[in-house]
Amino acid sequence: VVVDKGVDFANYFCTYAFLYHQKEMLCDRVRMDAYFNAIFENKEHFRGKTVLDVGTGSGILAIWSAQAGARKVYAVEATKMSEHARELVKANNLQDVVEVIEGSIEDITLPEKVDVIISEWMGYFLLRESMFDSVICARDRWLKPTGVMYPSHARMWLGPIRSGQGDQKMNDYESAMNDWHSFLEETKTYYGVDMSVLTKPFHEEQRKYYLQTALWNNLHPEQVIGLPAVIKEIDCLTATVNDILTVRANFLSSITVEKTRLCGFAGWFDVHFRGSSVSPASHEIELTTAPSIDNGTHWGQQVFLLHPPLRVGEGDDMMVTFSMNRSKENHRLMEVELGCEMRLSSGKQLQPLAKKFYIE
Amino acid sequence: VVVDKGVDFANYFCTYAFLYHQKEMLCDRVRMDAYFNAIFENKEHFRGKTVLDVGTGSGILAIWSAQAGARKVYAVEATKMSEHARELVKANNLQDVVEVIEGSIEDITLPEKVDVIISEWMGYFLLRESMFDSVICARDRWLKPTGVMYPSHARMWLGPIRSGQGDQKMNDYESAMNDWHSFLEETKTYYGVDMSVLTKPFHEEQRKYYLQTALWNNLHPEQVIGLPAVIKEIDCLTATVNDILTVRANFLSSITVEKTRLCGFAGWFDVHFRGSSVSPASHEIELTTAPSIDNGTHWGQQVFLLHPPLRVGEGDDMMVTFSMNRSKENHRLMEVELGCEMRLSSGKQLQPLAKKFYIE
Ligand SMILES: Nc1ncnc2c1ncn2[C@@H]1O[C@H](CSCC[C@H](N)C(=O)O)[C@@H](O)[C@H]1O
Numbered sequence A, B: 001v002v003v004d005k006g007v008d009f010a011n012y013f014c015t016y017a018f019l020y021h022q023k024e025m026l027c028d029r030v031r032m033d034a035y036f037n038a039i040f041e042n043k044e045h046f047r048g049k050t051v052l053d054v055g056t057g058s059g060i061l062a063i064w065s066a067q068a069g070a071r072k073v074y075a076v077e078a079t080k081m082s083e084h085a086r087e088l089v090k091a092n093n094l095q096d097v098v099e100v101i102e103g104s105i106e107d108i109t110l111p112e113k114v115d116v117i118i119s120e121w122m123g124y125f126l127l128r129e130s131m132f133d134s135v136i137c138a139r140d141r142w143l144k145p146t147g148v149m150y151p152s153h154a155r156m157w158l159g160p161i162r163s164g165q166g167d168q169k170m171n172d173y174e175s176a177m178n179d180w181h182s183f184l185e186e187t188k189t190y191y192g193v194d195m196s197v198l199t200k201p202f203h204e205e206q207r208k209y210y211l212q213t214a215l216w217n218n219l220h221p222e223q224v225i226g227l228p229a230v231i232k233e234i235d236c237l238t239a240t241v242n243d244i245l246t247v248r249a250n251f252l253s254s255i256t257v258e259k260t261r262l263c264g265f266a267g268w269f270d271v272h273f274r275g276s277s278v279s280p281a282s283h284e285i286e287l288t289t290a291p292s293i294d295n296g297t298h299w300g301q302q303v304f305l306l307h308p309p310l311r312v313g314e315g316d317d318m319m320v321t322f323s324m325n326r327s328k329e330n331h332r333l334m335e336v337e338l339g340c341e342m343r344l345s346s347g348k349q350l351q352p353l354a355k356k357f358y359i360e
């Protein structure tokens, strides 16, 4: 699939050109602490080394890499944010080490291969934005055979949840549809046009918007009502674009909470900084976006709601099937198919569910 | 300037592909009544005639034209909304009269010239979206020499206003800047990076966002505190793209309200359906988006706020200079420069103001 650069910029990169948006990421303490500790607790990976920061944004990771002792850091950024990064590098007196390059990582060339590739490429539910493609491209072109990836590993998780959001969304959806019906009547009465043929497509459009679009949320851990499962593992040193085009998983889970409602599923991710097998990190660092009381992130979790929820209780088992693909219209957005077969502890088998969702 | 089609679609057309958005327009009674009355009170312009609907959306104007007796209606729509329009035409039994054509008006061809061009092309403050360019293109290619434009005339208005929105926006701006300063401190303390070099660009970005972006509002007529002026008149039958690239006006206005605050200016528009000089409408119809108690529209007014407001009173005079150009990055968005020189009734002359705004 060939992606039009201008369109990709209009749909995707444009937001990263705002300091406001970079600041949101810079204010995410969980994110910041993880990268900060990954770098400064593993200085041996940086001291005297060459580093490539894929998508440097404000320049923060490049600056830290330099502060940790890198000999040279190439900081590549597709948007005009590169100009701010360059200023920031200078203001922190690192212009001799950090070279900011404006351009897509796919287009630029470096004068040498690097020891480390560092990048904060993770989108909602890890793969939204498809930015890891660019990291793979950078790795295959610019990482030395002995090089290290920061982060080195990534995982996707999925777990059953309860939530009040679904009722709200269902209300919103129903009131949009009620509104539609009075709209139909008025249009017929006052303006002589029968629009009822549009009811079905409007219905579908609103359904997609209110009920089938994954929701952003920072859940409370107690909203997770069963065992979550790892549905994808990525070794950043070896994964190919083909490996991440589709995510497919089947797993068994059990409800671990007394009488409750299964309202849907939540997806999140973690990444690890472990270095590589030839050059393991002295201090492994984890960055997780799992539901947490104190350590919510700007990624939150992506919530896929079931309508209506199912009454479930401790010991009920379910077989979950999950598959995620890129949307045909925009390779940075995702489409998800979720299936769930419940076997209650009473032995009763519920009607299998199969739902489609959009990560927009 | 060459516009990339894909980018234009991503930035502009995409929203029109949603029934939700078409419905918003279809629910604007002021808009609907004006077009409905313009057509059905001037049936002689439609009976037995050929009509081109530029940007038919849901198809509503094409359907009305057919119901008013048109022999043939070409209904051109750039987005997939064309498919819904086609269904709607069929459901209303007009498929022999209305031909829905999917494509940009700039690209398609018709088998004949038409007697009437009807279009609802108006954006915020009339010219946002620059869709009138497409109507001009259609007119120059497809309107018969004796043809009629629906609407036939358009005007832009500007008037001095009072509003509480400005205080709110100033608060938002100030709290964003306070937040920035604590962000700077934390980033320095916890993460060892001095980001103060970004203060100025962040300041400018936030200023543009909170203080220099024109706001949408349906004002109460009493918020207009002085005489509004017409700053642009367009004859839809003769205007060229060049005529609308820039809008420039100087005018005098007086405050007509006792002691108050001049908080800024509001821009709105009206259009008229008058037919043409060879074929005048039997019933002239006006569609106005001026501040109104009962007849607000989805266009509302565009508000340009002054910070801080000026204390003014009845009889104070002002000289207003206005200029509007298309934004270089996106020809469908606008940049406005507003100047104001106040001469108070006491004889005192205030410092002249010159402000820049963005219609996004
Ligand atoms: N293919 C590509 N080439 C260059 N930059 C890219 C890119 N894809 C995404 N980016 C940039 O990567 C950044 C991701 S956000 C992370 C910013 C920064 N590294 C930080 O951790 O704070 C964005 O600024 C985006 O514009």
Ligand SMILES: Nc1ncnc2c1ncn2[C@@H]1O[C@H](CSCC[C@H](N)C(=O)O)[C@@H](O)[C@H]1O
Pocket: B013, B016, B017, B025, B026, B054, B055, B056, B057, B058, B059, B060, B061, B076, B077, B078, B079, B081, B103, B104, B105, B106, B119, B120, B121, B131, B134
């Ligand atoms: N150059 C162009 N060619 C074809 N359609 C266009 C166009 N520019 C804008 N449009 C379409 O024009 C419509 C304007 S909104 C008006 C819709 C409809 N006529 C109504 O009155 O309700 C949108 O649906 C938009 O997609």
